[in-house]
Amino acid sequence: MNKKIFHLHIPKTAGSFVNNFLRKNYKEEFIHENPYLSTIRYNQEQVLQMLSFYKFSCYAGHVFNLSNVPLHLDNVYGFSFVRKPIEKFLSFYFFQRGRKEVRKDHPIKQLSLDEYIKHLQNEPSNTIAADGSQLDWVAGSIQKDCSLIKS
Numbered sequence: 001m002n003k004k005i006f007h008l009h010i011p012k013t014a015g016s017f018v019n020n021f022l023r024k025n026y027k028e029e030f031i032h033e034n035p036y037l038s039t040i041r042y043n044q045e046q047v048l049q050m051l052s053f054y055k056f057s058c059y060a061g062h063v064f065n066l067s068n069v070p071l072h073l074d075n076v077y078g079f080s081f082v083r084k085p086i087e088k089f090l091s092f093y094f095f096q097r098g099r100k101e102v103r104k105d106h107p108i109k110q111l112s113l114d115e116y117i118k119h120l121q122n123e124p125s126n127t128i129a130a131d132g133s134q135l136d137w138v139a140g141s142i143q144k145d146c147s148l149i150k151s
Contacts, residue, residue, distance in 0.1 A: 004051055006069045007060035008080035010134050012091040018081065019060050026058040033061035044068045051076075066139045082134045 007022060009015040023030045031054070040063070042050075047068045050059070069078045083091075093116060096108045103109070107119050 004076045005058045006064050006078040008064050008078055008138055009060055009062050010080055012088045013081045013083045022058050022060055029057040031056045031059055033063050042068045044070055080138050
């Protein structure tokens with residue numbers, strides 16, 4: 001089996017830039033999987049089925065993480081980028097405020113930055129509104145074994 005590369009795309013960490021670079025270099029062997037309205041992630045069995053079915057050499061998207069990418073295989077590699085958490089949150093906040101897809105009555109569009117932070121402190125389980133932990137994005141959960149993460 002040929003080498004397979006996975007970009008574990010954490011939101012607001014230059015992922016679109018990385019994906020454009022990968023698309024330019026891998027051309028028709030690149031696929032970006034980004035379920036726009038879904039927070040569902042594939043399991044490892046589903047990713048293995050993708051590898052056996054599709055011709056792609058390079059996979060990217062918010063749906064891949066250490067829990068589902070079969071990094072135990074010799075020909076599978078994964079990489080990701082992280083960002084300073086405060087910079088990432090600010091980028092998320094201002095990006096979402098400017099998106100036409102976000103409802104006009106959503107708190108992120110209605111509240112100042114300080115008000116929105118206070119709002120999130122009252123709703124800590126709302127990870128979509130806060131964009132979640134970078135560790136959660138890479139590992140699939142903050143409870144997962146992260147021994148595969150290397151800098």
